[in-house]
Amino acid sequence: MGEFDHERALQASLKELSAAGPPVVRVVRDTYNQWSRAEGPDPKFGVDPGDMRWRAVHLLGSLGIPDAIRSLFAIAKTPLPDPRRSEEAYADEYRIRLRAIAGLEKLKAVPELKELHEIGGVLRNPAATSLFVLGTNVGGVSRVNVKTALAEDTADSKDYNPGKGRVAQPDKPGSPKSSVKRRPDTPTVKKER
Secondary structure, eight states: OOOTTOHHHHHHHHHHHHHHOHHHHHHHHHHHHHHHSOOSOOTTTOOOHHHHHHHHHHHHHHSOOTTHHHHHHHHHTSOOOOTTTOHHHHHHHHHHHHHHHHHHHHTTOHHHHHHHHHHOGGGHHHHHHHHHHTTOOOSSOOOOOHHHHHHHOOOOOOOSOOOTTSOOOOSSTTSTTOOOOOOTTSOOOOOOO
16 A cells, blocks of 8 residues: 555455455554554554554555444544644644545445534534535535636745745755655655566
């Protein structure tokens, strides 16, 4: 999962796991909970707990097993941490909640998505979008032609919020002067030769 050019192997693996049924959901949920208690990156493998939790949530949604709905819903409705304490922790948690909503959409969990929408907050719009995809418009969502929307959009290259310890981005994204600095907790992808 998360590697390029391995789609067939991933689909075969998902099919095999799905065939095992509800016990797989319990194992993946327990794995998620175990990584939730982790204090930092695994020294043996160098993987970040947030990334591993995201992968577990992705797997729960991809299995196609209805028993995963309850776990995905519980994850999605867990309150987000205060972004002022740690932007990285907030970003990880937000990504995990979005992945849980995507999993609920895959499992067509309309009642759970409606409840997430009613709770409000920053996950209200993603929940509304997933409901719209499933044929339930809770208001404020409409289909837009991508080319039209992108044609009307104008890029703003100014960095309005340069973080401490990080230099402001160059004026022109993609210029030879710009270089992307990978976050230390982002796993690297190794190409097979």
